[in-house]
Amino acid sequence: MKAPIAVALDAPDLETAARWATLVTPHVSTVKVGLELYLRYGPDVVASVRGASGVQVFLDLKLHDIPATVAGAARAVSRLKPAYLTVHAAGGSAMIRAAAEAAPNTRIAAVTVLTSLAEEDLTSLGLAGPALDAVRRLSALAVEAGASALVCSPMEAAAVRAEVGPEVILITPGVRPHGAATQDQARVATPEQALAAGADLLVIGRPITAAPDPGAAAAGIAAALRRTGGAA
Ligand SMILES: O=c1ccn([C@@H]2O[C@H](COP(=O)(O)O)[C@@H](O)[C@H]2O)c(=O)[nH]1
Numbered sequence: 001m002k003a004p005i006a007v008a009l010d011a012p013d014l015e016t017a018a019r020w021a022t023l024v025t026p027h028v029s030t031v032k033v034g035l036e037l038y039l040r041y042g043p044d045v046v047a048s049v050r051g052a053s054g055v056q057v058f059l060d061l062k063l064h065d066i067p068a069t070v071a072g073a074a075r076a077v078s079r080l081k082p083a084y085l086t087v088h089a090a091g092g093s094a095m096i097r098a099a100a101e102a103a104p105n106t107r108i109a110a111v112t113v114l115t116s117l118a119e120e121d122l123t124s125l126g127l128a129g130p131a132l133d134a135v136r137r138l139s140a141l142a143v144e145a146g147a148s149a150l151v152c153s154p155m156e157a158a159a160v161r162a163e164v165g166p167e168v169i170l171i172t173p174g175v176r177p178h179g180a181a182t183q184d185q186a187r188v189a190t191p192e193q194a195l196a197a198g199a200d201l202l203v204i205g206r207p208i209t210a211a212p213d214p215g216a217a218a219a220g221i222a223a224a225l226r227r228t229g230g231a232a
Contacts, residue, residue: 003222004195006030006058006171007214008205014041014048021049023215024208027222030083032058032203046080056083058171058201062111064088067098078103084149084171086111089138093145100146107169109149110142112160115174118186131187132156136163143168153187154194154202161198173203177221180207191221192228 005028011017014037021031037045038061050057059082063070074085087099089110100108112135113122119131127134135156140163142150149169152160157170174188182188183206194202204221211217 002029003027003218003225004029004199004201005191005218005221005225006032006056006201006203007208007218008032008034008060008173008203009049010034010036010205010209012036014045017045018048018051020209020214021051021055022053023213024218025051025053025055027215027218028055030056030058030201032060032205033082034060035062043077043080046082058082058084058086058109058203060084060086062086062088063095063099064091065095067094070095071098071102074099074102074106074108078106082106084109084169086151087147089142089147089150093141096142096145096147100148107149108147109151109169109171110138110147111151112138112142112156113152115153115172115187116184121186132159135160139163151203154189154197154199155187157194157197157199169200170198171201171203172197172199173205175202175204175207177207177224191225195225195228 007024009017031049084107086109089112113131135152139150139160143164151171153174154172172194174185176188178190208214208217
């Protein structure tokens with residue numbers, strides 16, 4: 001069994017993304033296509049990174065608009081058969097419901113509070129209280145509206161799990177192996193901590209893709225998770 005990791009293919013060009021995908025797919029369950037690749041290359045990027053391996057594709061477009069527009073966008077990309085499609089939970093119940101109804105065969109993953117935001121950022125945005133409160137509130141709202149997956153920091157995974165129960169898939173970016181640079185991530189934890197907190201899918205980008213050998217980096221993290229009982 002492959003490790004429950006989605007490698008973020010945040011590459012400047014399609015050749016690099018496809019090469020990373022080929023290197024990591026023997027070790028991880030999922031590859032993630034984000035805004036950089038999708039906006040540059042469009043829908044064809046999904047087939048390019050899926051390749052012959054048939055690895056799961058996570059389409060991280062973070063849709064956030066009025067319900068009718070998000071429904072149209074979700075319907076348009078559902079033909080690419082992504083395993084996951086992200087929307088911002090802050091778009092509200094009607095928007096999340098519209099996405100879930102428009103793409104019934106794709107898991108709608110609601111992004112709660114971006115992992116790049118620190119507590120002081122939330123205050124400056126006018127969101128009172130600790131990040132965890134906002135994450136829990138948005139998680140409950142999103143699941144009630146039909147999201148079957150949630151995106152949160154690994155620091156919040158245990159509390160979100162307690163809030164939404166065992167069925168919802170918890171996806172955690174903001175994952176950094178011990179000692180790795182946090183870069184623009186603010187609310188972070190190690191892969192082992194994320195798994196122990198109840199995360200189902202760990203999003204890891206630069207610690208793998210910026211390594212001299214992305215395949216070896218993915219294999220190393222997968223092996224560390226296996227030692228903690230997270231992947232066979
Ligand atoms: O809250 C969020 C939601 C999405 N992301 C995405 O995850 C990866 C993280 O990449 P790293 O290189 O491991 O930092 C990236 O594609 C983000 O767009 C997130 O970081 N936080």
